[in-house]
Amino acid sequence: MSHSNKDDNKLEVLPDEKHLLLDHDYDGIQELNHPLPNWWNVIFYISVFFGFGYFIYYQIMSGPTLRDEFKNDYAKVVAAQDEFKKLNSAFKEEKYLAVANDDGIKKGAEVFVNNCLPCHAEGGKGDIGPNLTDAHWLVAKGTPETIYNVVFNGSEANGMPPWNEVLSSEEIYHSVAYVMSLKNTNVKGGKEPQGEKVEN
Numbered sequence: 001m002s003h004s005n006k007d008d009n010k011l012e013v014l015p016d017e018k019h020l021l022l023d024h025d026y027d028g029i030q031e032l033n034h035p036l037p038n039w040w041n042v043i044f045y046i047s048v049f050f051g052f053g054y055f056i057y058y059q060i061m062s063g064p065t066l067r068d069e070f071k072n073d074y075a076k077v078v079a080a081q082d083e084f085k086k087l088n089s090a091f092k093e094e095k096y097l098a099v100a101n102d103d104g105i106k107k108g109a110e111v112f113v114n115n116c117l118p119c120h121a122e123g124g125k126g127d128i129g130p131n132l133t134d135a136h137w138l139v140a141k142g143t144p145e146t147i148y149n150v151v152f153n154g155s156e157a158n159g160m161p162p163w164n165e166v167l168s169s170e171e172i173y174h175s176v177a178y179v180m181s182l183k184n185t186n187v188k189g190g191k192e193p194q195g196e197k198v199e200n
Ligand code: HEC
Pocket: 111, 112, 115, 116, 117, 118, 119, 120, 128, 129, 130, 132, 136, 137, 138, 139, 140, 141, 147, 150, 151, 155, 158, 159, 160, 161, 163, 175, 176, 179, 194, 195
């Protein structure tokens, strides 16, 4: 194709485009002016308007950064998890009653041997941890709920670890049933009583 012949490149204006033809002519090159459609203009101006607002809010005023938004969302997740944990950590009478029997106590004894023995010694007579066979209590009050709370949350400052992340919920209830079965058995050679005497 020859480019020397200008007429080859001449814009061919269709009859209904005549009104769009711009009246300039650069070395024979002419243009049609197709105006932008209104829907396009509307979106464009809305974007510009939004852009201004966005810039002012996020760059000049103290709009949250991505990091801030992440932190806020993350805090919500943590709060929801805490809430969930709290719900799950609460002592449930019916769950305890379901295992407060010979079978539950037997299972609790296994949990005890595997986890609690080093500190509470055989039969719960006490060593590093207090004697669990007397009527004296340091943190618990000799009831299933108070025992559950100590086992679940621990009493870390005094050396009793929390068990909620080590044992399953069932195992914790079983161990409570077992500890309840030790109460007032006053095993011989047990550690001296510690804490308050609780009659129950
Ligand atoms: C690392 C040592 C250690 C282990 C392991 C341990 N305990 Fe303890 N436990 C303690 C100490 C120490 C205390 C006393 C806490 C205090 O004075 O605040 C205690 C307290 C308790 C109490 C409350 C006693 C009271 O007088 O109020 C119960 C119930 C108990 N433990 C049950 C268990 C069970 C069940 C397990 C096993 C799942 C367990 N412990 C494992 C050290 C331990």
